[in-house]
Amino acid sequence: MMDYVRKAASAIEESLGVGSSAALVLTFLIVLISVYVTLQVFQVLSGSAIRTRRSRGNAALLLGQCGSGKTAVFFRLRDGEEVQTVSSLSASRDSFEIKAGEAHDQKLGPLEVVDFPGHLRMRGKANDMVKEARCIIYMVDAEDKPKLKDGHR
Numbered sequence: 001m002m003d004y005v006r007k008a009a010s011a012i013e014e015s016l017g018v019g020s021s022a023a024l025v026l027t028f029l030i031v032l033i034s035v036y037v038t039l040q041v042f043q044v045l046s047g048s049a050i051r052t053r054r055s056r057g058n059a060a061l062l063l064g065q066c067g068s069g070k071t072a073v074f075f076r077l078r079d080g081e082e083v084q085t086v087s088s089l090s091a092s093r094d095s096f097e098i099k100a101g102e103a104h105d106q107k108l109g110p111l112e113v114v115d116f117p118g119h120l121r122m123r124g125k126a127n128d129m130v131k132e133a134r135c136i137i138y139m140v141d142a143e144d145k146p147k148l149k150d151g152h153r
Helices: 002-016 020-045 070-079 120-130 145-150
Strands: 059-064 092-100 106-115 133-139
Touching: 002 020, 059 070, 059 120, 070 092, 070 106, 070 133, 120 133
Parallel strands: 059 106, 059 133
Antiparallel strands: 092 106
């Protein structure tokens, strides 16, 4: 392999009129660039098999329309009781264990749960939260038919 590199370096030295060390550096740069371009072409042709996987966050993200019950579910999971809630413009975030099963003897967690507001002003910020999510729970109020038909989220 080194013989090919030295021959290529001497050819560059003669054709460009540079010193032997500069020709050797140029040859190595050309080889590195060629390898990089070859790998990029292979990646594109193979369907991005070399692509790195997107890392997931660890939060369960509650998303949905205003008034769909996201905050009520959040507090029901956290405290085990129903609460009266109002719309907010800030996310509620907590890490807690969720009781599973009828006897509540099994627990899941600790699990980080994020209750994200459904207000129109907050929709753009929801995309940032998706990066932190391990799963997304999208809630819809089935009794609010106008919002279902309009496609509001």
